[in-house]
Amino acid sequence: xxxxELFLSFLKIGAFTFGGGYAMISIIxxxxxxxxxxxxxxxxxxxxxxxxxxxxxxVNMATFVGASQGGFVGSLLATIGVVLxxxxxxxxVAALISNLLKYKGVNAFLGGIRPxxxxxxxxxxxxxxxxxxxxxxxxxxxxxxxxxGIIIFLILLAIHFGYRLISKKRxxxxxxxxxxxxxxxxxxx
Amino acid sequence: MKKDKWKTYGQLFLTMLKIGAFTFGGGYAMIALLxxxFIAKKEWIKKEEFxxxxxxxxxxxxxxxINSATYxxxxxxGVFGSVIATLGMVLPSFTIIFIISLFxxxxxxxxxxxxxxKGIQVCVIYLIVTAGIKxxxxxxxxxxxxxxxxxxxxxxxxxxxxAVQFSSIFYILISGVVGLLVYGIVRLKKKGDEDS
Numbered sequence: 001x002x003x004x005e006l007f008l009s010f011l012k013i014g015a016f017t018f019g020g021g022y023a024m025i026s027i028i029x030x031x032x033x034x035x036x037x038x039x040x041x042x043x044x045x046x047x048x049x050x051x052x053x054x055x056x057x058x059v060n061m062a063t064f065v066g067a068s069q070g071g072f073v074g075s076l077l078a079t080i081g082v083v084l085x086x087x088x089x090x091x092x093v094a095a096l097i098s099n100l101l102k103y104k105g106v107n108a109f110l111g112g113i114r115p116x117x118x119x120x121x122x123x124x125x126x127x128x129x130x131x132x133x134x135x136x137x138x139x140x141x142x143x144x145x146x147x148x149g150i151i152i153f154l155i156l157l158a159i160h161f162g163y164r165l166i167s168k169k170r171x172x173x174x175x176x177x178x179x180x181x182x183x184x185x186x187x188x189x
Numbered sequence: 190m191k192k193d194k195w196k197t198y199g200q201l202f203l204t205m206l207k208i209g210a211f212t213f214g215g216g217y218a219m220i221a222l223l224x225x226x227f228i229a230k231k232e233w234i235k236k237e238e239f240x241x242x243x244x245x246x247x248x249x250x251x252x253x254x255i256n257s258a259t260y261x262x263x264x265x266x267g268v269f270g271s272v273i274a275t276l277g278m279v280l281p282s283f284t285i286i287f288i289i290s291l292f293x294x295x296x297x298x299x300x301x302x303x304x305x306x307k308g309i310q311v312c313v314i315y316l317i318v319t320a321g322i323k324x325x326x327x328x329x330x331x332x333x334x335x336x337x338x339x340x341x342x343x344x345x346x347x348x349x350x351x352a353v354q355f356s357s358i359f360y361i362l363i364s365g366v367v368g369l370l371v372y373g374i375v376r377l378k379k380k381g382d383e384d385s
Contacts, residue, residue, distance in 0.1 A: 014251050016358045022320040024252075026345070027357045034354075044310035045297065049289060051316065054212050055282020056252030063283050067290035075287055079279065086251025087275055090259040091268065093245055101244050105369060110248050112368020115338035116360055118328050121321035123345035129314050138352035149311045156315040170319070177312050184308020185301055 002070050003077050009035065010062045010081035017058060018110075023117045024058045026124040037065050040131055051173050058082050129153075148187040152180055194266075198273050201265055204231075205258050205277030212254065219254050223261065233265050254278055333371050337364050 009031050017024040025047070032038040038046070050060035059082055066078030093100050100106055130136040133153060135144040156176060163171050204226050212219040220243055227234045234242070242264075246256035255275060262274025296302055328334055341360050348355045 012358070016250055016361060017252075018248070018250050018361065022317050025317060030357060041310055044313045045306050046293075047313045047316075048306070048309045049293070050286075051313070053282065053285050053289070054210055055279075055286070056254045058252050059255070059279055059282050060286045063286040064290050064293075067287055072287070075283070075290070079283055083251070083255050083275065083279060086249065086255045087259050087271070089249050089251065090245070090256050091263060091271055093249065094260045094263040094271070101241075101248060104372065106248075108368045108372030109365040110368070112333075112337060112364040112366065112371070113361055115328055115334040116341045116364030118321060118324045119338040119341035120345060120357055120360060121317060121324060123342045123349075125314060125317040125321050126346055127349045128317065132310055132314060139350050149307070152308050152311040153315060156312060160315070160319060173316055176315065177309055180308040180312035180315075181305035182308070184306065184311075185304045188304040188307050189301065 003074060005035070006066050006070055006074050006078040007081040010066070010078045011084060013058060013062070014082040015085035018113050018117060022057075022121050022124075024061075026120045028058065028061050029124065029128075032061075032065060037069055040128070044128070044132065048177050052177055152183045152187065155183060156180060198266055198270065200231075201262060201270055202273045202277040205262070205274045206280060209254070209258075209278040210281035220257065223257055227261055234261060238264065333367070337367060 013024065013027055013031060017027055029040075029043060032043060033040070046061065046064055047057070049064070050057045053060060059079060062078040062082040063075045066075035068074075070077070133146050133149045135141065135146070156179070159176070159179070160171060163169070208219060208222050208226065212222060224239060228236055228239055242257060242260045246253045246260060249256055255278060258274040258278035259271045262271035264270075266273065297306060325338075328338065341364060344355070345357075345360070347353075
């Protein structure tokens with residue numbers, strides 16, 4: 001039953017993603033790949049859409065995957081699923097234990113999770129980079145570098161660090177997405 | 190009195206709707222908007238309470254935007270307030286993404302859009318890499334943090350290379366438990382030092 005599967009999968013994503021934003025990508029990626037709801041490149045396409053539209057990436061992802069697999073009802077259930085755990089947890093915290101972070105045990109637990117999330121984001125980036133830029137998924141695959149993709153990646157990095165030197169700020173992600181779209185058309189067409 | 194209450198709910202909903210519709214770039218950009226609306230403009234929440242809310246929203250699972258909306262909604266209007274606020278926060282992205290989902294496949298099948306998205310896929314990897322590096326820089330480089338980060342990083346890469354399925358949820362739970370154990374050991378050791 002696709003509706004129940006969507007609801008439960010996104011309930012799990014909502015309940016176990018700490019840190020927001022890209023911290024959620026590795027769990028979302030595992031879930032959509034394991035169910036065959038998206039391919040890796042579809043996932044990347046959609047992350048770009050989620051980054052360019054308002055709203056949290058996990059909610060956007062739930063709505064999109066839900067809609068593609070189960071129409072309106074599917075997107076509604078997936079979205080409710082992803083929101084429900086935070087809603088319930090925050091309600092309990094706000095009502096009963098608003099001094100949650102004063103407990104040393106809670107802080108110790110969160111302190112352990114923080115470096116884990118940093119590592120998860122970086123590992124996901126490496127895995128995605130290997131599969132997208134080198135067509136390498138798992139052992140046994142040959143490394144097939146996509147020269148054009150690598151050029152785009154290097155250009156983006158150069159701009160990123162160049163801009164940091166001048167202004168100490170990050171270039172807006174949306175600007176970088178637009179630039180890479182232009183580069184994609186120039187190089188691949 | 191009753192009329193005032195409904196007015197508050199209405200304002201709460203509309204404010205969250207507005208923030209939900211205009212926060213690009215995720216949680217932290219939104220916190221600034223929330224602060225502006227709920228502390229500076231409306232004075233519905235005290236600064237101290239707000240900072241506590243941000244810390245809790247960051248430390249509990251789920252998107253920061255949703256956590257903040259639920260928390261602020263509850264503080265202003267109880268359980269009903271939290272429902273209204275969360276709904277307001279989710280509705281804009283839900284509507285936008287649902288509409289996009291209706292056209293996205295057809296849009297992608299246009300030849301030049303396809304090329305553009307080949308470039309955009311590379312950009313998403315760049316975005317994830319730089320987000321990770323930023324967090325890595327901000328991370329406190331204590332021995333245990335480095336050990337946890339390095340182990341999780343290597344384990345995830347190895348699992349992926351050898352096509353072993355191991356849910357990220359376990360990494361999170363294990364790291365949390367390691368955090369607890371480290372805290373316990375440090376405390377015991379301190380106690381031992383004091384006793385001797």
